Amino acid sequence: MRYSNATNYALHTMVHLMLQPGGSSVGVQELAEMQHLSPTYLSKVLTKLTKAGLIESTPGAKGGYKISRTKHETSFLDVIHAIEGETSLFDCSIHHQGCLIENVMRQAEENMKGELASKLLSDIAKEAESKQK
Protein backbone atom coordinates (compact mmCIF):
# COMPACT_ATOMS: atom_id res chain seq x y z
CA MET A 1 0.00 0.00 0.00
CA ARG A 2 1.84 3.03 -1.29
CA TYR A 3 1.55 5.82 -3.77
CA SER A 4 2.35 4.67 -7.28
CA ASN A 5 5.69 5.18 -8.96
CA ALA A 6 3.85 7.34 -11.47
CA THR A 7 3.08 9.87 -8.75
CA ASN A 8 6.71 9.83 -7.77
CA TYR A 9 7.86 10.52 -11.31
CA ALA A 10 5.23 13.21 -11.73
CA LEU A 11 6.36 15.13 -8.67
CA HIS A 12 10.00 15.05 -9.69
CA THR A 13 9.13 16.13 -13.19
CA MET A 14 7.04 19.03 -11.96
CA VAL A 15 9.85 20.37 -9.82
CA HIS A 16 12.30 19.96 -12.67
CA LEU A 17 10.06 21.89 -15.03
CA MET A 18 9.68 24.64 -12.47
CA LEU A 19 13.43 25.06 -12.39
CA GLN A 20 13.58 25.76 -16.12
CA PRO A 21 14.66 29.36 -16.70
CA GLY A 22 11.79 31.32 -18.20
CA GLY A 23 9.50 28.32 -17.95
CA SER A 24 10.80 26.94 -21.21
CA SER A 25 9.77 23.57 -22.63
CA VAL A 26 11.61 20.30 -22.08
CA GLY A 27 11.13 17.19 -24.21
CA VAL A 28 10.07 13.89 -22.73
CA GLN A 29 13.38 12.42 -23.90
CA GLU A 30 15.38 14.58 -21.53
CA LEU A 31 12.89 14.22 -18.69
CA ALA A 32 12.97 10.45 -19.01
CA GLU A 33 16.75 10.21 -19.08
CA MET A 34 17.01 12.23 -15.92
CA GLN A 35 14.91 9.71 -14.04
CA HIS A 36 16.17 6.65 -15.92
CA LEU A 37 12.80 5.87 -17.43
CA SER A 38 11.58 4.96 -20.87
CA PRO A 39 10.21 8.01 -22.69
CA THR A 40 7.04 6.20 -23.72
CA TYR A 41 6.11 5.38 -20.18
CA LEU A 42 6.84 8.80 -18.76
CA SER A 43 4.83 10.20 -21.62
CA LYS A 44 1.71 8.55 -20.24
CA VAL A 45 2.29 10.14 -16.86
CA LEU A 46 2.83 13.57 -18.36
CA THR A 47 -0.34 13.33 -20.41
CA LYS A 48 -2.27 12.99 -17.17
CA LEU A 49 -0.61 16.11 -15.82
CA THR A 50 -1.47 17.91 -19.02
CA LYS A 51 -5.13 16.93 -18.87
CA ALA A 52 -5.23 18.11 -15.29
CA GLY A 53 -3.93 21.48 -16.45
CA LEU A 54 -0.78 21.35 -14.35
CA ILE A 55 1.53 21.50 -17.36
CA GLU A 56 1.19 22.43 -21.01
CA SER A 57 2.33 20.39 -23.96
CA THR A 58 3.27 21.42 -27.46
CA PRO A 59 3.85 18.74 -30.08
CA GLY A 60 6.17 19.10 -33.01
CA ALA A 61 9.73 20.22 -33.37
CA LYS A 62 11.06 22.19 -30.41
CA GLY A 63 7.99 21.11 -28.52
CA GLY A 64 7.77 19.42 -25.15
CA TYR A 65 6.34 20.14 -21.73
CA LYS A 66 6.36 23.26 -19.61
CA ILE A 67 4.74 24.50 -16.46
CA SER A 68 1.23 25.81 -16.99
CA ARG A 69 1.10 29.57 -17.29
CA THR A 70 -2.46 29.83 -16.06
CA LYS A 71 -2.07 27.69 -12.94
CA HIS A 72 0.84 28.93 -10.92
CA GLU A 73 0.20 27.49 -7.50
CA THR A 74 0.14 23.71 -7.69
CA SER A 75 0.33 21.67 -4.52
CA PHE A 76 1.48 18.15 -3.79
CA LEU A 77 -2.15 17.12 -3.53
CA ASP A 78 -2.88 18.48 -7.00
CA VAL A 79 -0.26 16.18 -8.49
CA ILE A 80 -1.45 13.20 -6.49
CA HIS A 81 -5.01 13.73 -7.63
CA ALA A 82 -3.93 14.17 -11.23
CA ILE A 83 -2.17 10.81 -11.22
CA GLU A 84 -4.00 8.64 -8.72
CA GLY A 85 -7.45 10.09 -9.11
CA GLU A 86 -9.66 10.94 -6.17
CA THR A 87 -9.05 7.86 -4.10
CA SER A 88 -9.65 7.28 -0.43
CA LEU A 89 -7.44 5.20 1.82
CA PHE A 90 -10.30 3.43 3.49
CA ASP A 91 -13.80 2.20 2.74
CA CYS A 92 -15.81 0.36 5.34
CA SER A 93 -16.28 -3.28 4.30
CA ILE A 94 -19.79 -3.31 5.66
CA HIS A 95 -21.57 -0.46 3.99
CA HIS A 96 -23.64 0.98 6.79
CA GLN A 97 -23.50 4.74 6.85
CA GLY A 98 -21.72 6.43 9.70
CA CYS A 99 -19.35 3.58 10.50
CA LEU A 100 -17.31 4.77 13.46
CA ILE A 101 -14.15 3.12 12.21
CA GLU A 102 -14.51 4.65 8.79
CA ASN A 103 -15.06 8.06 10.34
CA VAL A 104 -11.75 7.93 12.17
CA MET A 105 -9.83 6.76 9.12
CA ARG A 106 -11.42 9.34 6.88
CA GLN A 107 -10.65 12.12 9.30
CA ALA A 108 -6.99 11.20 9.48
CA GLU A 109 -6.79 10.99 5.72
CA GLU A 110 -8.45 14.35 5.28
CA ASN A 111 -5.95 15.93 7.62
CA MET A 112 -3.06 14.46 5.66
CA LYS A 113 -4.52 15.65 2.39
CA GLY A 114 -5.07 19.07 3.85
CA GLU A 115 -1.42 19.21 4.71
CA LEU A 116 -0.41 18.09 1.24
CA ALA A 117 -2.71 20.69 -0.26
CA SER A 118 -0.85 23.43 1.60
CA LYS A 119 2.56 22.31 0.37
CA LEU A 120 3.37 24.11 -2.85
CA LEU A 121 5.75 22.70 -5.40
CA SER A 122 7.07 26.19 -6.06
CA ASP A 123 8.44 26.32 -2.52
CA ILE A 124 10.21 23.01 -3.04
CA ALA A 125 11.65 24.26 -6.30
CA LYS A 126 12.97 27.40 -4.63
CA GLU A 127 14.48 25.37 -1.84
CA ALA A 128 16.13 23.02 -4.29
CA GLU A 129 17.54 25.97 -6.19
CA SER A 130 19.10 27.60 -3.17
CA LYS A 131 20.39 24.27 -1.95
CA GLN A 132 22.28 23.69 -5.18
CA LYS A 133 24.28 26.91 -4.87
Added chain:
Amino acid sequence: MRYSNATNYALHTMVHLMLQPGGSSVGVQELAEMQHLSPTYLSKVLTKLTKAGLIESTPGAKGGYKISRTKHETSFLDVIHAIEGETSLFDCSIHHQGCLIENVMRQAEENMKGELASKLLSDIAKEAESKQK
Protein backbone atom coordinates in the same frame (compact mmCIF):
# COMPACT_ATOMS: atom_id res chain seq x y z
CA MET B 1 -3.83 2.89 -3.44
CA ARG B 2 -5.75 2.06 -0.31
CA TYR B 3 -5.49 0.07 2.86
CA SER B 4 -6.18 -3.61 2.30
CA ASN B 5 -9.49 -5.30 3.02
CA ALA B 6 -7.65 -7.34 5.63
CA THR B 7 -7.02 -4.19 7.66
CA ASN B 8 -10.67 -3.37 7.37
CA TYR B 9 -11.74 -6.77 8.64
CA ALA B 10 -9.18 -6.64 11.42
CA LEU B 11 -10.46 -3.33 12.74
CA HIS B 12 -14.06 -4.47 12.75
CA THR B 13 -13.14 -7.72 14.45
CA MET B 14 -11.15 -5.94 17.13
CA VAL B 15 -14.07 -3.69 18.03
CA HIS B 16 -16.42 -6.65 18.05
CA LEU B 17 -14.18 -8.58 20.41
CA MET B 18 -13.95 -5.59 22.70
CA LEU B 19 -17.70 -5.55 23.00
CA GLN B 20 -17.77 -9.12 24.32
CA PRO B 21 -18.92 -9.12 27.95
CA GLY B 22 -16.09 -10.17 30.19
CA GLY B 23 -13.71 -10.35 27.24
CA SER B 24 -14.87 -13.85 26.42
CA SER B 25 -13.70 -15.80 23.36
CA VAL B 26 -15.45 -15.86 20.00
CA GLY B 27 -14.83 -18.47 17.31
CA VAL B 28 -13.73 -17.53 13.82
CA GLN B 29 -16.93 -19.06 12.51
CA GLU B 30 -19.07 -16.43 14.18
CA LEU B 31 -16.67 -13.61 13.40
CA ALA B 32 -16.62 -14.55 9.74
CA GLU B 33 -20.39 -14.79 9.43
CA MET B 34 -20.81 -11.36 10.89
CA GLN B 35 -18.68 -9.85 8.13
CA HIS B 36 -19.80 -12.26 5.40
CA LEU B 37 -16.36 -13.76 4.97
CA SER B 38 -15.04 -17.28 4.70
CA PRO B 39 -13.66 -18.50 8.03
CA THR B 40 -10.42 -19.70 6.49
CA TYR B 41 -9.62 -16.31 5.09
CA LEU B 42 -10.46 -14.35 8.20
CA SER B 43 -8.40 -16.87 10.10
CA LYS B 44 -5.28 -15.63 8.29
CA VAL B 45 -6.03 -12.08 9.32
CA LEU B 46 -6.62 -13.02 12.93
CA THR B 47 -3.39 -14.97 13.10
CA LYS B 48 -1.56 -11.75 12.29
CA LEU B 49 -3.34 -9.96 15.09
CA THR B 50 -2.43 -12.79 17.42
CA LYS B 51 1.24 -12.69 16.51
CA ALA B 52 1.23 -8.95 17.06
CA GLY B 53 -0.13 -9.59 20.55
CA LEU B 54 -3.34 -7.64 20.02
CA ILE B 55 -5.57 -10.65 20.60
CA GLU B 56 -5.14 -14.09 22.14
CA SER B 57 -6.15 -17.38 20.58
CA THR B 58 -7.00 -20.71 22.14
CA PRO B 59 -7.44 -23.73 19.89
CA GLY B 60 -9.69 -26.64 20.64
CA ALA B 61 -13.26 -26.93 21.77
CA LYS B 62 -14.73 -23.74 23.20
CA GLY B 63 -11.68 -21.96 21.93
CA GLY B 64 -11.54 -18.89 19.74
CA TYR B 65 -10.19 -15.38 19.90
CA LYS B 66 -10.38 -12.77 22.60
CA ILE B 67 -8.88 -9.38 23.32
CA SER B 68 -5.40 -9.55 24.79
CA ARG B 69 -5.39 -9.20 28.53
CA THR B 70 -1.86 -7.83 28.68
CA LYS B 71 -2.30 -5.14 26.03
CA HIS B 72 -5.31 -3.02 26.86
CA GLU B 73 -4.69 0.12 24.86
CA THR B 74 -4.53 -0.68 21.19
CA SER B 75 -4.75 2.07 18.63
CA PHE B 76 -5.82 2.17 15.01
CA LEU B 77 -2.16 2.35 14.04
CA ASP B 78 -1.38 -0.81 15.98
CA VAL B 79 -3.87 -2.75 13.91
CA ILE B 80 -2.67 -1.24 10.66
CA HIS B 81 0.91 -2.15 11.46
CA ALA B 82 -0.08 -5.67 12.47
CA ILE B 83 -1.74 -6.29 9.12
CA GLU B 84 0.07 -4.13 6.61
CA GLY B 85 3.49 -4.16 8.16
CA GLU B 86 5.60 -1.06 8.58
CA THR B 87 5.04 0.44 5.19
CA SER B 88 5.55 3.98 4.02
CA LEU B 89 3.35 5.74 1.52
CA PHE B 90 6.22 7.18 -0.43
CA ASP B 91 9.78 6.36 -1.41
CA CYS B 92 11.78 8.66 -3.62
CA SER B 93 12.39 7.03 -6.99
CA ILE B 94 15.87 8.43 -7.18
CA HIS B 95 17.59 7.32 -4.01
CA HIS B 96 19.53 10.40 -3.01
CA GLN B 97 19.21 11.09 0.67
CA GLY B 98 17.34 14.15 1.80
CA CYS B 99 15.08 14.38 -1.23
CA LEU B 100 12.94 17.43 -0.62
CA ILE B 101 9.86 15.82 -2.12
CA GLU B 102 10.25 12.73 -0.01
CA ASN B 103 10.64 14.86 3.08
CA VAL B 104 7.30 16.55 2.55
CA MET B 105 5.50 13.29 1.86
CA ARG B 106 7.05 11.57 4.85
CA GLN B 107 6.13 14.40 7.14
CA ALA B 108 2.49 14.33 6.08
CA GLU B 109 2.41 10.57 6.53
CA GLU B 110 3.96 10.76 9.97
CA ASN B 111 1.35 13.26 11.06
CA MET B 112 -1.42 11.00 9.87
CA LYS B 113 0.07 8.02 11.64
CA GLY B 114 0.49 10.07 14.78
CA GLU B 115 -3.19 10.81 14.68
CA LEU B 116 -4.09 7.16 14.14
CA ALA B 117 -1.81 6.20 17.00
CA SER B 118 -3.81 8.42 19.33
CA LYS B 119 -7.13 6.93 18.35
CA LEU B 120 -7.91 4.03 20.65
CA LEU B 121 -10.17 1.18 19.66
CA SER B 122 -11.57 1.09 23.17
CA ASP B 123 -13.05 4.54 22.65
CA ILE B 124 -14.70 3.42 19.45
CA ALA B 125 -16.09 0.38 21.20
CA LYS B 126 -17.55 2.51 23.98
CA GLU B 127 -19.07 4.85 21.47
CA ALA B 128 -20.58 1.99 19.52
CA GLU B 129 -22.01 0.55 22.70
CA SER B 130 -23.72 3.74 23.77
CA LYS B 131 -24.95 4.33 20.25
CA GLN B 132 -26.72 1.00 20.19
CA LYS B 133 -28.79 1.76 23.24
Added chain:
DNA sequence: GATATTAAAGACTCTTAATATCTGTAATGT
Protein backbone atom coordinates in the same frame (compact mmCIF):
# COMPACT_ATOMS: atom_id res chain seq x y z
C1' DG C 1 -7.45 -42.12 26.30
C1' DA C 2 -10.72 -41.31 22.29
C1' DT C 3 -13.16 -37.87 20.03
C1' DA C 4 -14.88 -33.57 18.61
C1' DT C 5 -13.63 -28.89 18.02
C1' DT C 6 -10.90 -25.10 16.74
C1' DA C 7 -6.64 -22.38 15.50
C1' DA C 8 -2.27 -22.44 12.56
C1' DA C 9 0.46 -23.31 8.56
C1' DG C 10 1.39 -24.07 3.86
C1' DA C 11 0.46 -24.63 -0.89
C1' DC C 12 -2.19 -23.11 -4.31
C1' DT C 13 -5.45 -20.42 -7.46
C1' DC C 14 -7.70 -16.26 -9.10
C1' DT C 15 -8.24 -11.50 -9.86
C1' DT C 16 -6.84 -6.94 -10.24
C1' DA C 17 -3.90 -3.04 -10.65
C1' DA C 18 0.51 -1.23 -11.65
C1' DT C 19 4.18 -1.13 -14.77
C1' DA C 20 5.89 -0.99 -19.04
C1' DT C 21 6.51 -1.55 -24.20
C1' DC C 22 5.28 -1.07 -28.99
C1' DT C 23 2.96 0.87 -32.92
C1' DG C 24 0.62 4.14 -35.29
C1' DT C 25 -1.54 8.89 -35.54
C1' DA C 26 -1.90 13.86 -35.05
C1' DA C 27 0.06 18.22 -34.46
C1' DT C 28 3.76 21.71 -34.88
C1' DG C 29 7.98 24.15 -36.43
C1' DT C 30 11.54 24.72 -40.03
Added chain:
DNA sequence: ACATTACAGATATTAAGAGTCTTTAATATC
Protein backbone atom coordinates in the same frame (compact mmCIF):
# COMPACT_ATOMS: atom_id res chain seq x y z
C1' DA D 1 7.44 18.53 -47.60
C1' DC D 2 9.90 16.87 -43.74
C1' DA D 3 11.62 16.08 -39.29
C1' DT D 4 10.24 16.19 -34.64
C1' DT D 5 7.45 15.45 -30.82
C1' DA D 6 3.18 14.60 -28.10
C1' DC D 7 -0.98 11.53 -27.98
C1' DA D 8 -3.82 7.30 -28.21
C1' DG D 9 -4.62 2.50 -28.19
C1' DA D 10 -3.42 -2.18 -27.88
C1' DT D 11 -0.83 -5.39 -25.70
C1' DA D 12 2.34 -7.72 -22.61
C1' DT D 13 4.51 -8.39 -17.95
C1' DT D 14 4.78 -8.28 -13.21
C1' DA D 15 3.38 -7.88 -8.35
C1' DA D 16 0.22 -7.76 -4.81
C1' DG D 17 -4.15 -8.66 -2.89
C1' DA D 18 -7.79 -11.76 -2.11
C1' DG D 19 -9.40 -16.01 -1.29
C1' DT D 20 -9.72 -21.38 -1.09
C1' DC D 21 -8.29 -26.03 0.22
C1' DT D 22 -5.83 -29.35 2.87
C1' DT D 23 -3.17 -30.87 6.61
C1' DT D 24 -1.40 -30.42 11.21
C1' DA D 25 -1.36 -29.14 16.07
C1' DA D 26 -3.52 -27.92 20.27
C1' DT D 27 -7.39 -28.00 23.69
C1' DA D 28 -11.64 -29.40 26.10
C1' DT D 29 -15.08 -32.82 27.05
C1' DC D 30 -16.67 -37.32 27.71
